[in-house]
Amino acid sequence: MPSAAERTRTLVQSTCSAVLLVPGLSVAHPGQLMPESRSVGPEGDVFLGFPADSPVVRAATRAQGDELTAVLEITDVAPVSVPHRVRGRARVAGWLTAVPGPAQPGRMTLRLEFGEASVDDLWGYEEVEHEDFRDAVADPLVTHEAELLQHLHAAHGDRMATLRALLGERGDCGCAGGGTGAVPLALDRFGLRVRFVEGGGACFDARFEFPEPVRDIAGLRRAMHTLFEAAAC
Template identity: 70%
Template sequence: MPSAAERTRTLVQSTCSAVLLIPGVEAARPEQPTPLARAVGTDGEVFLLFPADSPAVRAATHAQDDELSAVLEITDVAPVSVPQRIRGRAWVSGWLTCVPGLAEPGGMMLRLEVGDLYVDDLWGASGVEPEDFARASVDPLVAHETELLQHLHSAHGDQVQGLCELLGERADGACAKDRRAVPLALDRFGLRVRFVGERCFDARFDFPTPVRDITELRRAMRTLFEAASHTSGPSGD
């Protein structure tokens, strides 16, 4: 499974929605706390792009070095319609400063020096050390996950439903006609499916080996679908 540091770094560098919360700073418009772009530096610091006239930039401009605390809150929402659609949240707290010269005119780059990190997602809840976050890798599928899940849901719904056959003793309930299977999350280690009915539950289908790109993902998904079509009950999780 991906480590808590990997999951947090992947969320930070994904397209998930994010807001920057600064104690004592209130935004006049709902979009103002949302960075225009974000990236992670080589030392694990988080760079956030804002309009130069935003409340966050004004606060950072007037603050002394390392005195302005802030929290970047990231919310991960499933890209397909499913009950309990929020898949996870991550919080990155630290100290905010301006970095002049990195943004185009009209913008300002802010640097969030990381102090504490916490993730609460489909894998569980865990704190993350800043050093681990700085060294962590981003999941190679993160840039394509939304498109891939939507494609699986719309074009391969029957095959996703057929994965219920891999659940062993749980297969009878999962394969019931009144239960539908929705692809919920995808990473280099496998696919998570939510089986929706009177009672919802998730099942994880691991790939034989972690995938590194879309080509390897296609082979891994084909292996899963073929295994489900040729068996009535090897193990799932």
């Protein structure tokens, strides 16, 4: 399974919704707290892009040498329609400073020095150490995951349902007509998580591991082919 640090780093570098909370800072609308870009530096600090006239930028600029605490909160929502769509949340807290010079016209970069972090997702809740976060690498499928899950759901729904056969007795929902749906919920280099929706709205998750971690889309295609072949046997 991916480590807590890898999962947190993946969420930070994903396109999931995020807000930067600064104690005492009030804004006209929540969108002003949403960074336009996110990246992680070699020391594990998080770099956030904002409009130069953003209230967050003004607060960081006014603080100068003073310590300005801030928290980056990320919410991960499944890109497909499924019950209980929130897949997890990550939190990175630390000290905020403005990076000298404009990142590009009309934009400024803020540096969130790592203080502490945690992730609460489909794997559970874990806290993340600075060194682990610094050395972690985002999942190689993160930039394609939403598109891939949507494709599996829209074009291969029938094949997704066959994966229930790999669950043995657990796959027998015991309801009339069998299971009512199998939705691809999450994807990473180690495997695929599927949410099986039963009659009456009940659901459960199952994790299908790949024979070996995948590195790219080509490897994922081979892994999925192997998985579907096993389900068809």
